[in-house]
Amino acid sequence: MGRGLYIHIPICRSKCYYCDFASYPLNRFTERDLDLYVLAIEYELKHLLSQETRPVELTSVYVGGGTPPLIDTSRLVLIMEAVHKYFDLATGCELTVELNPLTCTPETLRGLAKAGFNRFSLGVQSFDDYTLMKLGRAHSAQEARAAIGLLKENFDNISFDLIYGVPDDDPARWKRDLETALEFDPDHLSLYSLQVEEDTPLAQLIKRGFCDPVDEGLQADQWDWACDRLYPTDYRHYEISNWAKPGKESRHNLGYWLYDPYYGVGAGASGFLDGQRYRNTSDPWEYTQIMRSSLKGRFPAAEFVERLTPEQMAAERIILALRTADGLNLEDIPGMSSAEFWRRYGEKLTYYREMGLVWRRRQRIGLTEAGMALSNRIFLMFMP
């Protein structure tokens, strides 16, 4: 069992229209704010470790955002030094950083190398300028191509994020984008279907009629098409929205699905430790303030902590594992025997199996690709 660390940098140059993550524009931060934020992260790391009874070995570190390189790679170096200072890193520890095409400069890449990152997740989203505009992305398709070129010259283990199901989407656009992405031969692909979240500019645009709502039929077509296109390739559909070449699966994200504990550090970060889920305040200034005071409790900056009930634990364990291609080992469910599992869910699962949505191999069950597309409906039966 691994243990992950997620560090959130809630800073972007501008906010994309669909984004409802904790992130703030860079121009609201002074240099001193940024220095203090990095220091606050170091304090939080130190505090989290002080709550442990023995040294902790991490199997993955993921620095996400926002756009982490925006705070200057020198600060990312400091953060990674702090990680090394307080935690042990397992051999081959996966160290991911998120970046976007505009931050992909030779200088930045040198800085990221210095910080020790060995996996790079690039927010490409699309190779189509019109689509990028609709999403409110600050970069152009040409800039994305250039960034990929540069990234590939310097590093292995690169992942692209791509989005489908954009309002007024053209079915051919998605095919072209995926083909273009494949030409660059990334190690990993995250394909996200656009979700219109409340209170985002995109939701406003749709509400006011500037663009059509997302076409669910088209989204389904695009999902089908991506599954079919990638099926005969080296990429394995190892999680609902993720495809990877063999051995290139994101260990950090797999940790989420396999119920490994993880620390969440920074404003707006979520963590999961000892059966408790928590989320830090999303306000970076408030977060910094808290970390500079005397720290109380296990999660001093948490705006939300919940201790999961045994029923919630079992349900989460089942649901999260079923997001992966390897599915769920029925012996892994906390507080539930596989006999009990079958007694409760056997009838429904058999029905879903007959519909081709669920597979079973001995003590393991999982969702087929068709089942993944309808996974929410299937997951409902496990909800307490």
Place this chain on the structure above:
Amino acid sequence: MESRLRNFCIIAHIDHGKSTLADRLIEYTGTLTEREMKDQVLDTMDLERERGITIKMQAVRLVYKAKDGNEYVLNLIDTPGHVDFSYEVSRSLAACEGALLVVDAAQGVEAQTLANLYLALENDLEIIPVINKIDLPNANPERIKEELAEIGLDPDEAILASAKTGEGVEEILEAVVQRIPAPTGQENGPLKALIFDSQYDSYRGVIAYIRVVQGQVRTGDTITFMASKKSFDVDGLGVFTPKLMPVKTLSAGEVGCLITGVKNVKDVRVGDTVTSKDNPADAPLPGYRKATPMVFSGVYPVDNDAFTDLRDALERLQLNDAALEFEPESSAALGFGFRCGFLGLLHMEIVQERLEREYDLELITTAPSVRYKVLKTDGEELMVDNPAFLPKPQEIEAIFEPYVKGFIIVPQNYVGPVMELAQDKRGEFVTMEYLDTSRVRLIYELPLSEILMDFFDKLKSRSRGYASFDYQFSGYKEANLVKLDILVNGKPVDALSTIVHRDKAYHRGRELAKKLKEIIPRQLFEVPIQAAIGNKIIARETVKALRKDVLAKCYGGDITRKRKLLEKQKEGKRRMKALGNVEIPQEAFMAVLQTDD
């Protein structure tokens, strides 16, 4: 004493200010201190206060020192305003000698004003017209007086009042004292008291509201209920001020309540006569109109295990709502539940809401139906209030459906659209008369089933909210009716069957299938929805299979957020009923009411 007693009630169209006026009378007579005075004290149930309507009446004793220097005891008996509850009005009227007829100074005479007035006249009550809300900027008391004259009242007797400001309240109280006759009745003869309402209290048992017509009843007496022939000791007597205040005796002419510790509400039948066991009266008082349910619907728990809870809740509701009827029934689609009989749509809604709110039950109710009379080819006659139980077409000789006489009051310029609507609803024109220069009263014979559909809403929209409506049962008429079945995923769903006029069946079938297509969410497979008459499919719609329902987004490890989304989805699903593998939301069973035609 007798001559210092007045029993009266207030009758009005909904929203004409009856409850506010009652409050003002209570306040003026100092029955409650200001601190005790909550707005509209007579409406005690939460639901009543929220909806601003009175469901259960109560009797309040007011003590008023009149200008003649004498103190009078005035029993104010509250009455419900809505058409559904006209039987309760008739009960309260039987306990009174007079009525305040409240008319809104801006809106004028409305359909319920008339219906209540006629009931009052049937009971030989003295009517005091009150033109209320004269403080409103658009009040037009002169026009209202014309209307009063038109419906046979003396406009010069009308009192101008504002329950809001208190204007005219004293004049009303004086009129009650001077114009309404004191109750007559022998204080010496054997006890005769009419039960005009009853209520169940978990501590005191059944509380019977009585009007003593002859003789006297005292605490400790042994009394007999003449219909049920059961005898009980009188544990207590009381009057409402409006809080229950114990008294030792109630004499002829007085109104109050009788507590006997009876646990079974059926022993205390409304309309029954109470007499003394030792000195019984030779004949009971004439009873009055019993409430007959007109509207029926299936009420089922979403969770089948809650069947007994539902039964208990219905039994408890019935204790305070004699008009509610229910008997167990079962549906292939919905499991075990009850067929309930209601006075009308509002009564149905109120009962459903009380069941859900006060008893925390989750319910599925089927579309309301009327009670049909079916003559079978073998000569047998039966009453059918559940469309699923209509005999096969070849066994039916004739079907009769209940008709009502509908009274519509509407401004002249909307007469055209309103008549068109009544025609659409298979209404037969009876008569039309002018109330004043601008308002018209229409009378139609209408099938009750058409009124259940969406008649009120349509009437309001076609008259821009100006039309008012009331109806009374008028009898059964033969009609060309057929059963319209709905098949979901190839299987008939008994709870979705309706009985419709043959001329409308095709249209209704298409509309219903279309509506259900909107309501039934996509399932994991394609679901055909069909409408059929007998074996003949007359309409078909398809709910396409769901293709994608997935959270393909990471949320940076924020699993709680993912879980919350699923919890929300699960909550929605919990309110659905599984028919085989198809999940149907509760609204589907009421869809038949919303079809647009």
